[in-house]
Amino acid sequence: MKATAAKPLPHPMEDLIRMDRIPHIWCSGCGTGSVFMACLSAIKESGIPYNEFSMVSGIGCSGRGAGYINVDSFHTTHGRAIPFATGIKMAKPDLNVIVFSGDGDLFAIGGNHFIHAARRNMDITVICVNNLIYGMTGGQVAATTPHKAKSSTTAAGNPETPFNLPLLAYASGATFVARWTMLHSRDIADAVQMALNNKGFSFIEVLSPCPINYGRRNKEKALETLRLYHDNTIIKSNADLSELDIDFKRGVVLGNFINKEKPSHDEQYSKIYHAEAG
Amino acid sequence: MKPAVLTGKHFINGDVACAEGAIAAGCKFFGGYPITPATEVAEHISERLPDVGGTFIQMEDEIAAMTSILGAAWTGAKTMTSTSGPGFSLMMETVGLAVVTETPCVVVNVQRAGPSTGLPTQGAQGDMMQAKWGSHGDYEIIAIAPSSPQEMFDFTIIAFNLSEKYRTPVFIMSDEIVGHMSEKVVIPKPSKIKTISRKKPKGPKNKFKLYKPDADGVAPMPAIGDGYKVHVTGLTHDEIGYPVMSIEAQEEMMTRLLGKIRNNIDDIIMTEQYLLDDADIVIVSYGVSSRTSYTAVDMAREKGVKAGLLRLITVWPFPDALIKELAQRVKGFITVEINLGQICREVQRCAGTDIPSYLAGHAGGAVVPPEDVLSIIKENF
Numbered sequence: 001m002k003a004t005a006a007k008p009l010p011h012p013m014e015d016l017i018r019m020d021r022i023p024h025i026w027c028s029g030c031g032t033g034s035v036f037m038a039c040l041s042a043i044k045e046s047g048i049p050y051n052e053f054s055m056v057s058g059i060g061c062s063g064r065g066a067g068y069i070n071v072d073s074f075h076t077t078h079g080r081a082i083p084f085a086t087g088i089k090m091a092k093p094d095l096n097v098i099v100f101s102g103d104g105d106l107f108a109i110g111g112n113h114f115i116h117a118a119r120r121n122m123d124i125t126v127i128c129v130n131n132l133i134y135g136m137t138g139g140q141v142a143a144t145t146p147h148k149a150k151s152s153t154t155a156a157g158n159p160e161t162p163f164n165l166p167l168l169a170y171a172s173g174a175t176f177v178a179r180w181t182m183l184h185s186r187d188i189a190d191a192v193q194m195a196l197n198n199k200g201f202s203f204i205e206v207l208s209p210c211p212i213n214y215g216r217r218n219k220e221k222a223l224e225t226l227r228l229y230h231d232n233t234i235i236k237s238n239a240d241l242s243e244l245d246i247d248f249k250r251g252v253v254l255g256n257f258i259n260k261e262k263p264s265h266d267e268q269y270s271k272i273y274h275a276e277a278g
Numbered sequence: 279m280k281p282a283v284l285t286g287k288h289f290i291n292g293d294v295a296c297a298e299g300a301i302a303a304g305c306k307f308f309g310g311y312p313i314t315p316a317t318e319v320a321e322h323i324s325e326r327l328p329d330v331g332g333t334f335i336q337m338e339d340e341i342a343a344m345t346s347i348l349g350a351a352w353t354g355a356k357t358m359t360s361t362s363g364p365g366f367s368l369m370m371e372t373v374g375l376a377v378v379t380e381t382p383c384v385v386v387n388v389q390r391a392g393p394s395t396g397l398p399t400q401g402a403q404g405d406m407m408q409a410k411w412g413s414h415g416d417y418e419i420i421a422i423a424p425s426s427p428q429e430m431f432d433f434t435i436i437a438f439n440l441s442e443k444y445r446t447p448v449f450i451m452s453d454e455i456v457g458h459m460s461e462k463v464v465i466p467k468p469s470k471i472k473t474i475s476r477k478k479p480k481g482p483k484n485k486f487k488l489y490k491p492d493a494d495g496v497a498p499m500p501a502i503g504d505g506y507k508v509h510v511t512g513l514t515h516d517e518i519g520y521p522v523m524s525i526e527a528q529e530e531m532m533t534r535l536l537g538k539i540r541n542n543i544d545d546i547i548m549t550e551q552y553l554l555d556d557a558d559i560v561i562v563s564y565g566v567s568s569r570t571s572y573t574a575v576d577m578a579r580e581k582g583v584k585a586g587l588l589r590l591i592t593v594w595p596f597p598d599a600l601i602k603e604l605a606q607r608v609k610g611f612i613t614v615e616i617n618l619g620q621i622c623r624e625v626q627r628c629a630g631t632d633i634p635s636y637l638a639g640h641a642g643g644a645v646v647p648p649e650d651v652l653s654i655i656k657e658n659f
Contacts, residue, residue, distance in 0.1 A: 072508050080342070092503065274328055
């Protein structure tokens with residue numbers, strides 16, 4: 001009998017993915033791909049021509065995002081995605097610049113750049129895939145690892161306290177602040193759309209499992225993490241940002257917390273310097 | 279609002295002249311961070327960039343400053359930053375990214391005495407080896423050493439041109455003395471200033487390869503938004519720009535990266551020679567030290583010693599062949615530099631052990647007096 005193989009359906013995001021680079025490097029059970037897809041759908045749905053986007057990543061698992069998106073994309077050095085994006089935005093303010101990177105990259109080695117870009121209200125969108133650990137290097141403690149959680153450099157438990165990222169972003173000056181989990185694809189896409197529309201520094205934290213390097217050490221199976229994302233989260237967009245510590249026993253708060261108007265850095269610079277010069 | 283080229287005679291310091299040179303070369307973006315003795319470059323260019331529709335930003339540190347000029351360079355802009363020793367150390371990580379992603383940009387190092395905080399307000403030339411080897415891995419770099427405010431203007435334009443032509447970071451290795459010295463600077467008419475801009479790709483966008491070189495070893499460079507959908511990575515990559523984790527890809531990429539400089543050294547290397555034709559003793563120097571070396575040659579000649587000067591305008595790539603050739607016919611070398619023997623090592627490496635080679639230098643803070651060179655001649659030749 002002659003089998004007639006059905007022609008495979010094209011990937012719905014084929015025009016935004018470098019298909020010649022697939023398969024990607026992300027492990028089974030990793031959430032980065034879901035976050036990435038949600039981000040791509042937001043770009044697609046925005047209706048903005050792809051040539052008006054640029055994506056910048058740092059180093060790490062989610063830092064590979066820039067390598068898969070089919071727009072002008074930059075895979076920079078560890079922690080430096082934000083200053084690279086700042087240079088792009090300031091030299092060509094019409095571009096929509098998205099930073100797609102991880103918690104280790106953005107908040108440990110790149111922490112200084114994050115707070116200053118937020119303070120300046122640099123009009124870029126920063127998406128942080130937060131897996132609570134350094135995944136690519138094999139599971140070392142991060143600035144986001146929960147207190148007492150185990151990592152390869154805190155075998156008996158993390159003695160430190162993690163950042164509350166939405167609070168940090170807000171306190172630094174971000175004009176859009178959201179947190180979702182990778183299960184909330186639709187909400188992530190909506191948040192990215194809102195972030196693109198917000199003329200200022202936008203920050204979206206997305207919780208995402210690393211079953212290999214976080215889950216394994218902390219007795220949390222891949223599906224269990226997803227269940228926590230489903231069962232132990234509360235959507236509360238008017239939440240007090242100081243109560244956003246990640247504690248699944250108490251419940252983790254999600255939402256689009258901040259979306260305010262404030263002149264962006266390029267607007268201010270242009271107003272003060274180019275208007276006068278012209 | 280002032281024009282890009284301030285044609286005329288000016289009495290300005292080296293740092294300001296450098297900033298004016300950058301504007302005249304077409305610089306449109308500067309990411310900076312304050313540091314003595316380079317601050318005046320940033321201050322002056324922050325005032326001047328809006329005149330030409332450009333943008334200035336003071337970043338949170340030198341890492342960010344250096345990284346921001348790479349991002350801006352990919353929008354098609356000519357970009358620059360300035361710093362001194364401690365900031366130069368912080369920039370080294372991103373220098374490697376600039377080299378491997380072939381991003382044109384100019385970095386001005388107004389050197390002060392190190393290591394560490396050292397002598398912030400006093401000149402030195404102690405970062406010469408860092409300029410060559412400061413970022414990890416193998417790479418070739420272009421470094422130019424100006425010796426006057428006029429050259430801070432002229433050489434900054436040359437630095438931009440080389441950077442654009444070869445798609446590589448170029449260092450201007452100045453020092454506190456030249457940076458803070460005020461002298462007459464003549465700025466020519468715009469029509470007399472030669473500027474080069476990076477090659478832009480032609481041909482179908484879907485067949486474009488980001489790192490496929492032309493015959494000169496340099497690939498054309500599109501800007502963000504041109505529609506080429508480039509992917510740029512610090513990982514070892516193929517001609518498309520995609521990461522490839524293999525020995526072969528590393529070899530191929532590195533051969534081309536090094537080759538694009540090494541195969542064009544005749545175009546890149548610039549030297550000046552003074553009374554070198556009949557010289558027995560060759561004084562090798564660069565930057566501010568070459569100024570005092572002219573005097574040293576004259577003083578030696580007055581005493582009947584046939585000294586001549588080889589002044590390196592480009593210190594990197596190093597003129598190996600020229601030193602080797604001179605070593606065949608002279609009695610010895612004296613390298614004059616404000617450090618404890620950095621370029622002197624290079625001279626010795628090229629001249630070989632059969633010929634004497636000395637250092638006229640010190641640990642930093644002032645110029646090397648010509649008398650020091652005379653003493654070496656007197657004691658050894």
